[in-house]
Amino acid sequence: MKYCAQCGGKVELKVPDGDNRPRHVCMDCGRIHYLNPRLIVGTLPVWQDKVLLCRRAIEPRQGYWTLPAGFMENGESAADGAQRETLEEACARVRVLDPYTLVSVPFIDQLHLLFRAELLDLDFAPGPESLEVRLFDEADIPWNELAFRSVTLTLRAFFDERRSGRFGVHHISLPPIER
């Protein structure tokens, strides 16, 4: 950030009075511009014994399989955002159930929030950001072709827990991937 979105003045990094970390502060109007983590919301859509996955048509991780999810928008609830992303990426209608996994990804300033969901019908299809949308049995999950670690751990938790029929809520913070 170099310029003030409010007045167009030059912005510098400094610690404001009463604060304890550097912020982008406008040298002209004094406005403080805070940068905060962004929320990714999505669903784990379930139909009988199967779960719905989307193969990504876009980067990052083009060609890999993911759960339908995307940036939460202003003016919507987390559950509404998760439902909207499921409709946009998989053209799928779901009933959103409870929050299931909450995955912090601090090195890219993201928080992923995935809800369990009930797929309402089989009229799904790839949206513009998906190449393919399919239902998978546990045995067929393409574990080595999943797009993101938050997807992998959500699917693992789900298949572990559904044997008991009792679902918890899972939170974890991911370290950077070492290559």
Added chain:
Amino acid sequence: MKYCAQCGGKVELKVPDGDNRPRHVCMDCGRIHYLNPRLIVGTLPVWQDKVLLCRRAIEPRQGYWTLPAGFMENGESAADGAQRETLEEACARVRVLDPYTLVSVPFIDQLHLLFRAELLDLDFAPGPESLEVRLFDEADIPWNELAFRSVTLTLRAFFDERRSGRFGVHHISLPPIER
């Protein structure tokens, strides 16, 4: 938003190609500036039969009681942010347990995420944003002097559920307050 934070050019609201809602787009460099909901993270600190509340020294809702919470920062996990806010507002050390309430507040573009937490010792004290920090029994909770609806519903859920000893996860979206 009037100016581009990247180049200082004029920004206008328009729907970018491939998008479906208006965004702030720079007329000079073409950059799209997305605005997304902000996350408030905090804890419900529990000590034996009591819970810890803070009386707010700042607006909004100065003088009212709240759970320790605040804006999640870039570079931290949700649980770390909740723990940090508890330390800043109540000078209290906690062990963060599971996510407990997830409250969307779409009309102000916020998502509140509160974790249950175990208070580790009794050396708490008001931080700069608190007037007073106290432990409350259920019978003494100042229900009419709570700062935010997300605090009220978190406390109600907690006292309801602790009788059974089994805590779920709660998500809700709040409508605007009608005055």
